[in-house]
Amino acid sequence: AGIARLINRPLKDLSFAAGRVREGDFEASTLDESVNTREIRAVNVGFNRMTKKLAKIEQDRAVMLAGISHDLRTPLARLRLETELSVADPQAREDMVSDIAQLDAIVGKFLDYARPGNIGLTAVSLNDSVESCLAPLHKRADMQFKVAMQEHLIVLADPVELQRVLGNLLENAARYGKSVDKGIAEVDISARYRDDKVVLRVRDHGTGVPPDQLKQLTTPFFRGEAARTEANSTGLGLAIVEQTVSRMGGSFELTNAQSGGLCANILLRRAAKQIDT
Numbered sequence: 001a002g003i004a005r006l007i008n009r010p011l012k013d014l015s016f017a018a019g020r021v022r023e024g025d026f027e028a029s030t031l032d033e034s035v036n037t038r039e040i041r042a043v044n045v046g047f048n049r050m051t052k053k054l055a056k057i058e059q060d061r062a063v064m065l066a067g068i069s070h071d072l073r074t075p076l077a078r079l080r081l082e083t084e085l086s087v088a089d090p091q092a093r094e095d096m097v098s099d100i101a102q103l104d105a106i107v108g109k110f111l112d113y114a115r116p117g118n119i120g121l122t123a124v125s126l127n128d129s130v131e132s133c134l135a136p137l138h139k140r141a142d143m144q145f146k147v148a149m150q151e152h153l154i155v156l157a158d159p160v161e162l163q164r165v166l167g168n169l170l171e172n173a174a175r176y177g178k179s180v181d182k183g184i185a186e187v188d189i190s191a192r193y194r195d196d197k198v199v200l201r202v203r204d205h206g207t208g209v210p211p212d213q214l215k216q217l218t219t220p221f222f223r224g225e226a227a228r229t230e231a232n233s234t235g236l237g238l239a240i241v242e243q244t245v246s247r248m249g250g251s252f253e254l255t256n257a258q259s260g261g262l263c264a265n266i267l268l269r270r271a272a273k274q275i276d277t
Contacts, residue, residue, distance in 0.1 A: 010040045017047065026055035065111055076104050109236045112164065119158045119247050123271035126153040126162075126191055126198060133166040134189075143174055143185045150192040156269040157248045165244050168237045169202045169264050177204025177262060193270060200266040208256040217254055218242040238264075 010031075017029035029051050031044035080100045087093040127149055137143055155162070170187065177185045186205040191198060209217065216222045221235040238254070241264070245252040250268040257263050 006037060007040075010035065010037070010044070014043070014047065017051075021051055021054065024058070026051045026058070068107075069111055072107050073104060076100055076107070109240065112236070112240050119161055121156050121158055121248060123154050124157045124159045124162055126155050126157075126200065126268070127151065129159065129162050129166060130189060130191070133163060133170060137170065137174075140174075142178065142183070143187065146186070146188045148188070148190045153191055153193065153198050154271040155198045156271045161244050161248065165241050165266070166202075168241050172237050172264075173202065173204040173206075173262075177206035179205045180207065194267075196270050198268045198270050200268065202264040202266075203257055203261055205257075205261040208260055208262050209254075211256065214254045214256070218252070241266075 013031055017031055020026075020029040029047075031047050033041060033045050033048060035041050035044065080097060083093060083096045083100065087096060130147065130149065134145060134147070138145070173187045174185045177187065179186060188203045188205075189201070190203075191200040193199075218238045218241070220239045222239075242252045245266055245268070248268065250266060252267075253265045255263045255265060
Protein backbone atom coordinates (compact mmCIF):
# COMPACT_ATOMS: atom_id res chain seq x y z
CA ALA A 1 0.00 0.00 0.00
CA GLY A 2 2.84 2.36 0.85
CA ILE A 3 4.56 1.79 -2.47
CA ALA A 4 1.30 2.25 -4.37
CA ARG A 5 0.73 5.56 -2.56
CA LEU A 6 4.25 6.74 -3.42
CA ILE A 7 3.51 6.11 -7.09
CA ASN A 8 -0.18 7.00 -7.40
CA ARG A 9 -0.03 10.46 -5.82
CA PRO A 10 2.78 11.75 -8.09
CA LEU A 11 0.99 10.29 -11.11
CA LYS A 12 -2.22 12.12 -10.15
CA ASP A 13 -0.23 15.35 -9.72
CA LEU A 14 1.41 14.83 -13.10
CA SER A 15 -1.95 14.14 -14.76
CA PHE A 16 -3.45 17.30 -13.24
CA ALA A 17 -0.45 19.41 -14.25
CA ALA A 18 -0.55 18.06 -17.80
CA GLY A 19 -4.22 19.02 -17.99
CA ARG A 20 -3.42 22.57 -16.89
CA VAL A 21 -0.67 22.83 -19.51
CA ARG A 22 -3.15 21.65 -22.14
CA GLU A 23 -5.42 24.56 -21.13
CA GLY A 24 -2.50 27.00 -21.36
CA ASP A 25 -2.14 27.50 -17.58
CA PHE A 26 1.60 27.07 -17.07
CA GLU A 27 1.85 28.66 -13.60
CA ALA A 28 -0.54 26.15 -11.99
CA SER A 29 1.31 23.17 -13.43
CA THR A 30 4.52 23.26 -11.34
CA LEU A 31 5.41 19.89 -9.78
CA ASP A 32 7.26 19.20 -6.52
CA GLU A 33 11.00 18.86 -7.18
CA SER A 34 11.82 17.82 -3.58
CA VAL A 35 10.12 14.40 -3.54
CA ASN A 36 12.19 11.56 -2.12
CA THR A 37 11.83 9.13 -5.01
CA ARG A 38 14.68 9.84 -7.40
CA GLU A 39 12.89 8.75 -10.58
CA ILE A 40 9.77 10.80 -9.82
CA ARG A 41 11.90 13.81 -8.87
CA ALA A 42 13.67 13.58 -12.25
CA VAL A 43 10.32 13.46 -14.06
CA ASN A 44 9.04 16.48 -12.12
CA VAL A 45 12.19 18.50 -12.80
CA GLY A 46 11.99 17.70 -16.51
CA PHE A 47 8.28 18.55 -16.62
CA ASN A 48 8.83 21.90 -14.88
CA ARG A 49 11.62 22.82 -17.30
CA MET A 50 9.35 21.96 -20.20
CA THR A 51 6.50 24.13 -18.90
CA LYS A 52 8.87 27.07 -18.32
CA LYS A 53 10.06 26.78 -21.90
CA LEU A 54 6.49 26.56 -23.19
CA ALA A 55 5.53 29.62 -21.13
CA LYS A 56 8.46 31.54 -22.64
CA ILE A 57 7.43 30.48 -26.15
CA GLU A 58 3.86 31.62 -25.46
CA GLN A 59 5.10 34.96 -24.10
CA ASP A 60 7.35 35.48 -27.13
CA ARG A 61 4.45 34.68 -29.43
CA ALA A 62 2.25 37.28 -27.74
CA VAL A 63 4.97 39.92 -28.15
CA MET A 64 5.46 38.92 -31.79
CA LEU A 65 1.72 39.17 -32.50
CA ALA A 66 1.57 42.63 -30.98
CA GLY A 67 4.52 43.66 -33.13
CA ILE A 68 2.99 42.22 -36.30
CA SER A 69 -0.30 43.97 -35.61
CA HIS A 70 1.44 47.32 -35.17
CA ASP A 71 4.04 46.96 -37.93
CA LEU A 72 1.54 45.88 -40.59
CA ARG A 73 -1.66 47.64 -39.66
CA THR A 74 -0.16 51.06 -38.98
CA PRO A 75 1.20 51.49 -42.54
CA LEU A 76 -2.02 50.00 -43.94
CA ALA A 77 -4.05 52.63 -42.10
CA ARG A 78 -1.70 55.36 -43.33
CA LEU A 79 -1.88 54.04 -46.90
CA ARG A 80 -5.66 54.00 -46.76
CA LEU A 81 -5.80 57.61 -45.57
CA GLU A 82 -3.35 58.74 -48.25
CA THR A 83 -5.35 56.91 -50.92
CA GLU A 84 -8.63 58.50 -49.86
CA LEU A 85 -7.07 61.96 -49.88
CA SER A 86 -4.81 61.87 -52.95
CA VAL A 87 -6.37 59.60 -55.60
CA ALA A 88 -8.57 61.71 -57.85
CA ASP A 89 -10.43 59.04 -59.81
CA PRO A 90 -13.38 57.86 -57.64
CA GLN A 91 -13.46 54.31 -59.03
CA ALA A 92 -9.70 53.85 -58.70
CA ARG A 93 -9.86 55.23 -55.16
CA GLU A 94 -12.68 52.86 -54.22
CA ASP A 95 -10.81 49.86 -55.66
CA MET A 96 -7.59 50.74 -53.85
CA VAL A 97 -9.37 51.27 -50.54
CA SER A 98 -11.10 47.91 -51.00
CA ASP A 99 -7.76 46.18 -51.64
CA ILE A 100 -6.28 47.77 -48.51
CA ALA A 101 -9.29 46.67 -46.45
CA GLN A 102 -8.85 43.11 -47.74
CA LEU A 103 -5.17 43.15 -46.75
CA ASP A 104 -6.11 44.36 -43.28
CA ALA A 105 -8.74 41.61 -42.97
CA ILE A 106 -6.23 38.96 -44.04
CA VAL A 107 -3.74 40.18 -41.42
CA GLY A 108 -6.55 39.97 -38.88
CA LYS A 109 -7.29 36.35 -39.80
CA PHE A 110 -3.66 35.32 -39.33
CA LEU A 111 -3.56 37.05 -35.95
CA ASP A 112 -6.82 35.40 -34.89
CA TYR A 113 -5.50 31.94 -35.69
CA ALA A 114 -2.22 32.56 -33.87
CA ARG A 115 -3.98 33.95 -30.80
CA PRO A 116 -2.85 32.40 -27.45
CA GLY A 117 -4.86 29.36 -26.38
CA ASN A 118 -5.98 30.26 -22.84
CA ILE A 119 -9.15 32.37 -22.69
CA GLY A 120 -11.48 33.32 -19.85
CA LEU A 121 -14.97 31.83 -19.84
CA THR A 122 -18.11 33.38 -18.40
CA ALA A 123 -21.90 33.14 -18.75
CA VAL A 124 -22.88 34.69 -22.09
CA SER A 125 -26.29 35.13 -23.71
CA LEU A 126 -26.17 33.31 -27.05
CA ASN A 127 -29.38 35.07 -28.12
CA ASP A 128 -27.83 38.50 -27.60
CA SER A 129 -24.59 37.47 -29.32
CA VAL A 130 -26.42 36.27 -32.43
CA GLU A 131 -28.61 39.38 -32.50
CA SER A 132 -25.53 41.61 -32.23
CA CYS A 133 -23.80 39.83 -35.12
CA LEU A 134 -26.88 39.97 -37.35
CA ALA A 135 -27.67 43.65 -36.72
CA PRO A 136 -25.26 45.11 -39.31
CA LEU A 137 -26.10 42.38 -41.85
CA HIS A 138 -29.86 42.90 -42.12
CA LYS A 139 -29.37 45.76 -44.59
CA ARG A 140 -27.40 43.58 -47.01
CA ALA A 141 -29.35 42.79 -50.17
CA ASP A 142 -27.45 39.54 -50.76
CA MET A 143 -28.32 37.92 -47.41
CA GLN A 144 -31.53 36.73 -45.75
CA PHE A 145 -31.89 35.20 -42.31
CA LYS A 146 -34.26 32.85 -40.53
CA VAL A 147 -33.67 32.61 -36.79
CA ALA A 148 -35.28 29.91 -34.63
CA MET A 149 -33.65 29.97 -31.21
CA GLN A 150 -34.91 28.86 -27.83
CA GLU A 151 -35.17 31.82 -25.46
CA HIS A 152 -32.63 32.60 -22.73
CA LEU A 153 -29.81 30.43 -24.04
CA ILE A 154 -26.85 31.00 -21.71
CA VAL A 155 -23.53 29.43 -22.66
CA LEU A 156 -20.11 29.24 -21.05
CA ALA A 157 -17.91 31.23 -23.41
CA ASP A 158 -15.68 34.21 -23.97
CA PRO A 159 -18.01 36.94 -25.32
CA VAL A 160 -15.46 38.37 -27.77
CA GLU A 161 -14.40 34.95 -29.03
CA LEU A 162 -18.03 33.89 -29.42
CA GLN A 163 -18.68 36.96 -31.57
CA ARG A 164 -15.64 36.03 -33.66
CA VAL A 165 -16.98 32.49 -34.17
CA LEU A 166 -20.40 33.75 -35.25
CA GLY A 167 -18.86 36.39 -37.50
CA ASN A 168 -16.69 33.85 -39.29
CA LEU A 169 -19.62 31.48 -39.84
CA LEU A 170 -21.81 34.26 -41.25
CA GLU A 171 -18.96 35.50 -43.43
CA ASN A 172 -18.46 31.98 -44.77
CA ALA A 173 -22.18 31.65 -45.52
CA ALA A 174 -22.26 35.02 -47.28
CA ARG A 175 -19.22 34.16 -49.40
CA TYR A 176 -19.99 30.56 -50.35
CA GLY A 177 -23.61 29.87 -49.43
CA LYS A 178 -25.50 31.76 -52.11
CA SER A 179 -28.25 29.76 -53.78
CA VAL A 180 -27.81 29.08 -57.49
CA ASP A 181 -31.27 30.31 -58.50
CA LYS A 182 -31.52 33.50 -56.38
CA GLY A 183 -27.89 34.47 -55.91
CA ILE A 184 -28.71 35.24 -52.27
CA ALA A 185 -27.21 33.70 -49.15
CA GLU A 186 -30.19 32.38 -47.21
CA VAL A 187 -28.96 31.53 -43.72
CA ASP A 188 -30.91 29.54 -41.12
CA ILE A 189 -29.79 29.91 -37.50
CA SER A 190 -31.20 27.62 -34.82
CA ALA A 191 -30.21 26.87 -31.24
CA ARG A 192 -31.60 24.99 -28.24
CA TYR A 193 -30.63 23.36 -24.99
CA ARG A 194 -29.65 19.69 -25.00
CA ASP A 195 -29.06 18.48 -21.44
CA ASP A 196 -25.99 20.38 -20.16
CA LYS A 197 -25.08 21.64 -23.65
CA VAL A 198 -26.36 24.20 -26.14
CA VAL A 199 -26.65 23.14 -29.78
CA LEU A 200 -26.12 25.92 -32.35
CA ARG A 201 -26.68 25.32 -36.06
CA VAL A 202 -25.87 27.74 -38.89
CA ARG A 203 -26.99 26.52 -42.30
CA ASP A 204 -26.77 28.06 -45.77
CA HIS A 205 -28.63 27.01 -48.92
CA GLY A 206 -25.69 26.92 -51.30
CA THR A 207 -24.26 23.97 -53.17
CA GLY A 208 -22.58 22.41 -50.14
CA VAL A 209 -19.21 20.70 -50.49
CA PRO A 210 -18.05 17.24 -51.59
CA PRO A 211 -18.34 14.86 -48.61
CA ASP A 212 -14.64 13.99 -48.74
CA GLN A 213 -13.75 17.67 -48.22
CA LEU A 214 -15.91 18.32 -45.14
CA LYS A 215 -13.22 17.50 -42.58
CA GLN A 216 -10.56 19.29 -44.61
CA LEU A 217 -12.44 22.61 -44.48
CA THR A 218 -11.20 23.19 -40.93
CA THR A 219 -7.58 22.56 -41.96
CA PRO A 220 -5.62 25.85 -42.00
CA PHE A 221 -5.23 27.31 -45.52
CA PHE A 222 -7.46 24.67 -47.14
CA ARG A 223 -9.96 26.49 -49.36
CA GLY A 224 -11.80 23.67 -51.07
CA GLU A 225 -12.84 23.43 -54.66
CA ALA A 226 -12.47 26.31 -57.11
CA ALA A 227 -16.06 27.48 -56.57
CA ARG A 228 -15.23 28.14 -52.89
CA THR A 229 -11.89 29.85 -53.54
CA GLU A 230 -11.42 33.62 -53.64
CA ALA A 231 -8.30 35.72 -53.89
CA ASN A 232 -9.05 37.50 -50.61
CA SER A 233 -9.78 34.29 -48.70
CA THR A 234 -7.11 33.07 -46.29
CA GLY A 235 -8.51 29.59 -45.77
CA LEU A 236 -8.47 30.26 -42.01
CA GLY A 237 -12.07 31.21 -41.20
CA LEU A 238 -13.40 27.75 -40.35
CA ALA A 239 -10.07 26.70 -38.80
CA ILE A 240 -10.43 29.67 -36.43
CA VAL A 241 -13.99 28.59 -35.60
CA GLU A 242 -12.92 25.04 -34.74
CA GLN A 243 -9.94 26.22 -32.71
CA THR A 244 -11.92 28.83 -30.77
CA VAL A 245 -14.87 26.52 -30.02
CA SER A 246 -12.42 23.91 -28.74
CA ARG A 247 -10.80 26.50 -26.46
CA MET A 248 -14.24 27.18 -24.98
CA GLY A 249 -14.74 23.49 -24.24
CA GLY A 250 -17.12 22.85 -27.13
CA SER A 251 -17.10 20.93 -30.39
CA PHE A 252 -17.54 21.90 -34.05
CA GLU A 253 -18.62 19.80 -37.03
CA LEU A 254 -19.50 20.53 -40.65
CA THR A 255 -22.16 18.52 -42.49
CA ASN A 256 -24.10 18.79 -45.73
CA ALA A 257 -27.83 19.41 -45.35
CA GLN A 258 -30.04 16.74 -46.93
CA SER A 259 -31.81 19.33 -49.08
CA GLY A 260 -28.59 21.16 -49.99
CA GLY A 261 -26.25 23.61 -48.33
CA LEU A 262 -23.58 23.48 -45.65
CA CYS A 263 -24.39 23.12 -41.94
CA ALA A 264 -22.08 24.35 -39.20
CA ASN A 265 -22.92 22.49 -35.98
CA ILE A 266 -21.57 23.81 -32.69
CA LEU A 267 -21.93 22.28 -29.24
CA LEU A 268 -21.21 24.67 -26.34
CA ARG A 269 -21.37 24.13 -22.60
CA ARG A 270 -24.48 25.38 -20.84
CA ALA A 271 -23.68 27.96 -18.16
CA ALA A 272 -24.43 26.81 -14.62
CA LYS A 273 -26.23 30.03 -13.71
CA GLN A 274 -28.31 32.63 -15.49
CA ILE A 275 -27.12 36.15 -16.23
CA ASP A 276 -28.33 38.82 -13.83
CA THR A 277 -30.53 41.39 -15.55
